Amino acid sequence: MALKLRFDNRVAIVTGAGGGLGRAYALELAKRGAKVVVNDLGVSRTGEGASSKAADLLVEEIKSNGGVAIPNYDSVEQGHKIIEAAIKAFGRIDIIINNAGILRDVSVQKMTEKDWDMVIAVHLKGAFILVKAAWKYMREQKYGRIINTSSSSGLYGNFGQANYSTAKLGLHGLTQTLAKEGDKYNIKCNTIAPSAASRMTQDIFTPDLHELLVPEKVVPLVTYLAHENCNENGGLYEVAGGYIGKLRWQRSQGVFYPGTFTAEDVKAKWNEAGNFDGNNDYPSALTDTLQKVMKFIEISKPKL
Missing domain, CATH: 1.10.287 (Helix Hairpins)
Incomplete structure (x- = not known):
């Protein structure tokens, strides 16, 4: 039987960890020994409001299960604050899962600049700012694992999601460059394009699909990509309902x-x-x- 993949002494940041995929990632990494920064601003799916409740509840759950975690309520647009929290609490940062996101779906003709800017800022710029702040620490320790979250909308386009699809494909462009710049420092970066049921998909998927496309069926791929034994770099993977496929x-x-x-x-x-x-x-x-x-x-x- 293969040895269980552990994350003892590793520190992971999961953005948008208050629910859905992010929550599932954080729980799994903590269960396997990682110290987790549970980042969630607590906004609505359109990026409005703020609440610490989701992050606090998840941290309590991780701790009750014997894990180690801290909450963080900063926006990914202030990613340096998230990194500072990780360094202050745990002294290092090993894993970043860029999962935070919002939707402001509307056709191009009706889309405002605010609709465009907000989605790009959270998905794409936020990922850059967070990675930029962590990069010096990962280079110094010669170790890092970064996972960016794309989507089928980014790969194939989708009506009413010009902002979202642009940001999501842009994230894989970011991955490609990070993979090249980080390789000699043992910093590996990959992209996933998951299909999973969440509040972001509640108006899109049927009840049957929600039952099939549970976040737990995305978690194993992300867990492996985040592990030190995985040397994949610059890859793009679709994952849905137990299926994993690499695109090129x-x-x-x-x-x-x-x-x-x-x-x-x-x-x-x-x-x-x-x-x-x-x-x-x-x-x-x-x-x-x-x-x-x-x-x-x-x-x-x-x-x-």
């Missing part, structure tokens, strides 16, 4: 135009450029694209 970029073989070419030339080979039935590849950096272009140039050179 796929690129068609494409077409190459030596010399000058026109829009009409592009039109003539449009289907060929987008044909995925041929020799596809899976780029992960700009260098992959440049190498492909250089290869096409070499092939197109006149033979002597």
